[in-house]
Amino acid sequence: MMQSDTLLHVANVSTLLVCMVLKFPQIFVLLRAKSTTGLSIKSLVLELIGYVVFVTYQTYYDYPPPTYLExxxxxxxxxVLLLLILLYGGRLQDSLLYSVVFVVGWRLLTVEKWIIDFAMNLCxxxxxxxxxxxxxxxxxSKxxxxxxxxxxxxATYTCTTRIYTTVATTGDMQVLVRFIAMTLLNLWVLLSVLYYRRHGCSPIKED
Structure with a gap:
């Protein structure tokens, strides 16, 4: 039992620490290149929506903070990443519209229980x-x-650890399915990036 508690603690802490710097490599690459080549703003916006729905669902049902603190x-x-993409893409004026949509959407999620449950089903x-x-x-773009x-x-690592912490704590199947799917898809993107770095033409190389 003690070993299980220790493993859970390590998984929670390591996930939090990794997430504290998870987007930093991408932010630094953008700042250095001042170019958004290969980056999808649609992907980032959808990811933000998913994050907002997920953390709102967790807090709404009073799940343990260590399972969603990141x-x-x-x-x-x-x-920050969205603002940089808008800046270097010449669309910084759109930031106000994005801000209003996200804030209003976030508030609407908890107006009724069925709304947050439905949103989580779509998450x-x-x-x-x-x-x-x-x-x-x-x-x-290849x-x-x-x-x-x-x-x-x-991102692949943090989703993998969250599979374990979900099983060990809440056992919520919606959350578990989400993390399994995200782990596989994050890995797919990672392998695609590595493939195109090897076979494509990438102007900026990461260390």
Whole structure:
């Protein structure tokens, strides 16, 4: 029992620590290149929606904070990343519209119980759509561009640890299915990035 508790603690802490810097490699690559080549803004927006729904669902049902504490951190990092993509894509004026939509949407999620339950049912599909949007961007350009392989590797790790923590704590099947799907899709994106870095033409190489 003690060993199981220790493993759960390690999984929770390591996930939180990794998520604190998960988007940093991607942010640094963008800042250095000042180019959004290979990055899908649709993917990022869908990912943000998925994060917002997921953390709202967890807090609404009073799930243990260690099982979702990284999501506010990920949301903050994604917001920074979105602003950078809008900036370097010449669309910074759209940031106000995105802000209003996200804030209003976040508030509406908890107006009624059925809304947050329905949103959570869609959450896996929304998050999966975000990964497919990034994959489509890679397939179309055949260039990893400024996509950070390290960020996707870290994302794969955190979803893997969350499979374990979900089984060990809440056992929520909706959450578990989501993490299994995200692990597989994150890995798919990672392998695609590595493939196009090897076979494509990428102007910026990561260390």
């Amino acid at each position: 999501y506010p951190i990920l949301i903050a990092q994604d917001v 896996t599909f929304i998050s999966a759509a975000s990964k497919f949007a990034q994959l489509q961007c890679l397939w179309r 260039d990893a561009g400024q996509v950070s392989a390290l960020t996707w590797a870290l």
